[in-house]
Amino acid sequence: xxxxQARPARVVIDVTIEGGQVTPTNAQLQAGVDExxxxxxxxxxxxxxxxxxxxxxxxxxxxxxxxxxxFTVEVPGRVDIELHKLHKTIATIQVQ
Amino acid sequence: MTAHLVAHGLGGSADxxxxxxxxxxxxxxxxxxxxxxxxxxxxxxxFDAARPGRPLPQWVTRAVDAPATRWTLAAATLLFTGWVAxxxxxxxxxxxxxxxxxxxxxxxxxxxxxxxxxxxxxxxLSPVRALHRFSGGRSLGRTYPAALGYWPAxxxxxxxxxxELASPDPGSLCAIRTWLLVYLAVTVAGALWCGPQxxxxxxxxxxxxxxxxxxxxxxxxSDGRIAIGNPFDHLPSLPVRPGIVAVxxxxxxxxxxxxxxxxxxxxxxxxxxxxxxxxxxxxxxxxLALFACVVAATFWAAARCTGGVDARxxxxxxxLFAHSLIPIVIGYVFAHYLTYLVERxxxxxxxxxxxxxxxxxxxxxxxxxxxxxxxxxxxxAGHIAGVVAAHDRALKVLPARHQLTGxxxxxxxxxxxxxxxxxxxxxx
Numbered sequence: 001x002x003x004x005q006a007r008p009a010r011v012v013i014d015v016t017i018e019g020g021q022v023t024p025t026n027a028q029l030q031a032g033v034d035e036x037x038x039x040x041x042x043x044x045x046x047x048x049x050x051x052x053x054x055x056x057x058x059x060x061x062x063x064x065x066x067x068x069x070x071f072t073v074e075v076p077g078r079v080d081i082e083l084h085k086l087h088k089t090i091a092t093i094q095v096q
Numbered sequence: 097m098t099a100h101l102v103a104h105g106l107g108g109s110a111d112x113x114x115x116x117x118x119x120x121x122x123x124x125x126x127x128x129x130x131x132x133x134x135x136x137x138x139x140x141x142x143f144d145a146a147r148p149g150r151p152l153p154q155w156v157t158r159a160v161d162a163p164a165t166r167w168t169l170a171a172a173t174l175l176f177t178g179w180v181a182x183x184x185x186x187x188x189x190x191x192x193x194x195x196x197x198x199x200x201x202x203x204x205x206x207x208x209x210x211x212x213x214x215x216x217x218x219x220x221l222s223p224v225r226a227l228h229r230f231s232g233g234r235s236l237g238r239t240y241p242a243a244l245g246y247w248p249a250x251x252x253x254x255x256x257x258x259x260e261l262a263s264p265d266p267g268s269l270c271a272i273r274t275w276l277l278v279y280l281a282v283t284v285a286g287a288l289w290c291g292p293q294x295x296x297x298x299x300x301x302x303x304x305x306x307x308x309x310x311x312x313x314x315x316x317x318s319d320g321r322i323a324i325g326n327p328f329d330h331l332p333s334l335p336v337r338p339g340i341v342a343v344x345x346x347x348x349x350x351x352x353x354x355x356x357x358x359x360x361x362x363x364x365x366x367x368x369x370x371x372x373x374x375x376x377x378x379x380x381x382x383x384l385a386l387f388a389c390v391v392a393a394t395f396w397a398a399a400r401c402t403g404g405v406d407a408r409x410x411x412x413x414x415x416l417f418a419h420s421l422i423p424i425v426i427g428y429v430f431a432h433y434l435t436y437l438v439e440r441x442x443x444x445x446x447x448x449x450x451x452x453x454x455x456x457x458x459x460x461x462x463x464x465x466x467x468x469x470x471x472x473x474x475x476x477a478g479h480i481a482g483v484v485a486a487h488d489r490a491l492k493v494l495p496a497r498h499q500l501t502g503x504x505x506x507x508x509x510x511x512x513x514x515x516x517x518x519x520x521x522x523x524x
Contacts, residue, residue: 025367026360054458056191075461077435078358087264087373089363096464 010036013081015090017043017061022083027091034072037093039081041067048084053077053095116522123476123514130480131507134487135500141491145333148317149325157322170226177223183448184269191267192452197444199272200260205433206441207301211308212426215315218305224283225295235291245297245338248286250346252279252300254388257350261357262380264373303343310334310422311481331422331485336415341392344421348513349388351428355520357383391513395421398509402502404495416493417506420486424510427478428517431471435460471521479514483507 011031016023031037039049042065051057054075061067061083073079073095081090159165184195210217219225228235259275260266279300286294295302310331317323334340356362357380366379399414439458446454460467486506494502 020371026363028360054456054461075458076464077461087376088367092358092360 010038011093012038012040013091015039015041015043017041017045017047017083017086019044020086022086022088022090025088025090029091029093031073031093031095033076033095034074036070036072039069039090041069043067045085047086049090050082050084051079052082053079119472119522120515120518123472123479123518124511126476127479127483127511127514128507130483131487131503134484135503138487139491141488143326143328143332143485143488145329145331146318147325147329149313149315149323149329151317151321151323154321157320160322161320166220166229169220170229173221173223173226174230180448183450184273187447188452189269192447193269194444194447195269195272196267197440197447199276200266201433201436201440201444203301204256204260205429205437207305208308208426208429209437211305212312213314214309215312216302216306216309218299218302219295222283222295222299222302224280224287224299225292227284228287228292228295233291235288238290240290240293240297243338245340246303246343247339248298249300249303250339250342252282252298253304253343253346254350254385256300257346257353258381258384261350261354262377262384264377297337304347307334307343307347307422308426310419311426328481328485328488331419332489334419334422336412336418340418341396341414341421342388344418344425345392345395346388347425348421348428349391350384351425351432352391352517352520353384353387354432356387359520394509394512398505401505402494402498404498404502409493413493417486417489420482420489420506423478423481423485424513425478427474427476427481431474431517431521434470434474435467468522472518475514475517475521479510483510486510 011029013024013027013029039059041049041061043061044063045061046063047061049057049059049061049069051059051071051073053071053073054077057069057071059069073093076095079093079095081093082088083090180195180198184193187193187195207218207221255275259271263271265271283295283299286298296306297303310333311327312330313324313327315323315325315330315333362383366376369379370376395417396414399417400410402410402413405413438460439456442456443452446452446456460470487503490499490503490506
């Protein structure tokens with residue numbers, strides 16, 4: 001565990017949904033296969049987060065701060081994370 | 097499942113074994129060299145649609161054309177269609193349903209792969225043709241208006257790519273069912289009105305299948321016998337009818353728009369313009385139409401851009417060169433959708449068989465460098481074949497004094513397509 005790694009061992013995305021506005025949108029990130037990706041969501045509405053990866057993931061977003069969702073991606077490729085009801089793409093992760 | 101059912105973002109620029117700019121510049125040079133070589137060393141036309149291929153044994157043709165084969169295939173087609181229809185209603189009503197995979201992967205991409213391998217297979221796989229066969233081939237017997245040409249097919253193809261790339265929710269089961277019902281209603285009505293001729297000219301999938309089949313090594317000789325031959329001899333046999341350039345432009349423009357619309361820049365642009373789902377659909381529809389129109393306009397202008405021909409001949413030129421777009425279209429389709437065909441295709445078949453948990457082999461995704469190289473290879477090979485086909489046609493149809501200069505505009509347009517295509521595939 002002493003190796004200096006090129007990138008942190010996990011990816012964290014802070015998402016805020018407030019008054020119909022989402023930040024961030026269309027962010028571009030990189031991650032490794034099987035590397036944990038964590039979404040920390042603060043929201044004032046309920047929605048669904050869809051992760052278009054293999055395997056696919058779907059999370060129910062509730063009302064409140066500090067909701068945390070974690071997933072990993074097993075197959076390399078471009079993965080979109082979308083808010084289903086607001087029809088917004090939060091981020092695209094290039095998984096390698 | 098929303099917008100990105102057919103997102104295919106595997107094998108991006110980071111996966112290429114060489115830097116992306118090298119691939120871009122290399123591809124443009126490969127094309128330019130090809131053009132220089134054929135322009136200097138290739139002075140007489142070599143490809144001829146009338147040249148017979150090497151005939152396969154007679155039993156092959158007999159077996160393929162046997163009424164028993166045709167009836168069996170027609171029955172199988174109808175059974176498969178019915179099975180898909182039933183499974184979409186009894187299966188899970190969410191992203192686990194088989195219908196989106198059947199529609200976007202097996203039908204849209206699988207059809208191209210099969211047509212490239214075997215020939216215009218939609219003629220035997222079309223459920224409407226099968227229905228027509230079982231109803232005894234009855235129709236009102238009107239003649240299909242020649243002026244319509246391939247325009248209805250171009251409109252149908254645009255409707256398909258619209259649903260996939262511009263509609264509010266491409267993965268919606270309801271949207272796909274509605275699309276398919278409208279398609280079936282229009283095609284059945286057309287077949288009743290003027291018989292199989294409607295299917296041949298106006299069914300978008302059959303026209304796409306015929307277009308793709310022109311790069312197949314398998315073809316029929318003039319005596320009807322199935323033969324194997326040079327695909328470059330097969331290409332010019334594409335029927336030139338009104339709307340053929342539109343068909344190819346929709347196919348090429350939509351693949352480019354597919355990459356373009358997935359870029360963060362475009363998505364940000366759409367979000368800035370409008371907040372509503374319908375507004376976003378309107379912007380994407382305009383973008384898709386613009387891409388198809390730019391392809392059509394550049395190709396049309398480049399084909400006409402030559403000296404020494406009269407006005408009538410000039411009008412015919414875009415149609416006469418249209419077949420040179422086919423390898424380019426096929427190259428892009430494979431570059432974009434090969435992973436989808438191989439990987440989503442497996443998943444779709446498992447879902448149809450009621451085995452949604454069967455393990456899918458991610459053969460291509462797991463080897464990103466191979467995949468990225470394949471993508472560049474498909475795009476570049478498609479363009480080189482396009483340049484060669486266009487050059488050979490130019491030797492045939494352009495007056496001797498203008499054969500070289502008359503092709504320059506086409507050459508520039510094709511280098512432009514290569515650049516844009518690779519940029520969108522990898523850089524965007």
